[in-house]
Amino acid sequence: MEEQESIPAIKAQMVLIQSIAGEEWWEDVTIAMLENARKKLRALVKLIEKGKKNVVYTDFEDELGIETTVDLPEVVAGMNMAKFRDKARQFLKAHESHLSLQRLRRNQPLTAADLSELERMLVEAGGSPELINQAKEQSHGLGFFIRALVGLDRETAKQAFSEFITGTTVTPNQIEFIDLVVQYLTENGVMEPDRLYESPFTDISRRGRKGCSRQRRWTNWSAC
Incomplete structure (x- = not known):
């Protein structure tokens, strides 16, 4: 189906099709995931070109052994x-x-x-x-x-900081500090205040968040 992306119905499910084609999607796959994939792809099977449909034959014979109970306390069923x-x-x-x-x-x-x-x-x-x-x-x-x-939208984070420091005087170090916070929020969405005690924030100010009280208050707000 990946080769038939020009068909709108297939293109709409291309993310799912490409995910299923890889091995990672099948790791710890759940019944809910399989059922969702079945419902979304069942109507697309008829769109596969007839010459490209591969017939698969299976010849499995079930073998039933003696039933035993195995206790695996450290193994959690399903997805973690x-x-x-x-x-x-x-x-x-x-x-x-x-x-x-x-x-x-x-x-x-x-x-x-x-x-x-x-x-x-x-x-x-x-x-x-x-x-x-x-x-x-x-x-x-x-x-x-x-x-x-x-993550958090970068322009949203930048705009909030811009409004916050309007009418104030900031130093180059504070501007660099703000840029680091914006970058962190863009990638991670939220930030715990204690994170400001760590690198790379302390690389700018050894006092970490104590030296940047304005940024700390905004960081707390953005995580709410």
Whole structure:
């Protein structure tokens, strides 16, 4: 199907088609992910050129052995949080034009409908209710979790800092510090205040965030 991108119906599902064609998508694949792929691709099979349909024959014979119970306490069934984050990040990046996701990246207020849409996207990315609830709890909210995956819109971050320092005098070191914070938020979406005690922020000021109280207050706000 990848060679038939000119067909609108196939092009609309190209991200899924290319993901399935790789090995990474199949790692820790869940029933929900397979069912979602089946529903989206079943109507496209008829569009494959007849000469390119490969017939696959299988000849498997089931062999049933003696049933035994094996206890694997360290093995967790299904997808773990690390895999979920990776798959969710890939899915959200592929759908970054979605209105609810754009509002989140631009630090705009989210409606109940936006939150429902964002949670639906996580389910479509393969997340189970348990994993999604765990992500909410660990990140102190759905918005925090998702923005940590997709980042903050750079222009939004720059504009907020621009308004914040309007009418004040800033030093070259402070400007460099602001640029580092903007870059961090663009890539990571949120920032814990204690991160300002670490490099590269302390490379500019040995006092870290104590030496940049203005930036600290904005950083706290941007993470809310």
